[in-house]
Amino acid sequence: MKVARVRRSFFEGEPLEVGRSLIGMELGSDLSKSGCGGLIVETEVYMGPEDRASHAWKARRTARTEVLFGPRGYSYVFQIYGMHYCFNVVSSPEGVGEAVLIRALEPTEGIELMEKRRHTYVRRSLCSGPGKLVRAMGITRALNGTSLIDTYSASTRLYLLPATDTAFDIITTTRIGITQGADLPYRFYVKGSLYISRK
């Protein structure tokens, strides 16, 4: 049983530091009594109203982004390109809208289940992208607004565990797939990892 989840205070740091600190942590899901998860090897930070790439740009709120403007430590899951989903963790206090996008995992648990969900046995491709890891982990829009901190209960089925192995270097670079704010160094990944979405 996973119990040592991260605490709310983890998300109270400076946004870019939170994004960087998530590297090496374990993200897991325990859905339908079948756990799976992996080590976070790639993240991107989306700032609040001032970040043109952020859904919180101009502090515009919609039904879709409501969770993004909620309290820290909750999952923000949204659909992209009509067919994929992205998973974020809200890292700002209520009303601000900063979040960290989880972009890639090194698979560690429930590999067979993730292979089944992804229809591939290629380990390095299982979770090497935001849409891929969401599919592999069984994360759906139903998990939008799920707490990732402190308590573990029947309704909180996603968890984050502190990094156990921190013997890696982190590369800081620009975010992927955006046009606005494309020059900002808000992306982090594990140097040399086989499991990142792109160099």
Add this chain to the structure above:
DNA sequence: GCTGGGATCGCCT
């Protein structure tokens, strides 16, 4: 009310 673009992925050449 219509149109175009988006924090993607997998298949094609």
Add this chain to the structure above:
DNA sequence: GGCGATCCCAGCG
């Protein structure tokens, strides 16, 4: 490397 799939929402009228 290029492209289509396919939904949400912003911008325009």
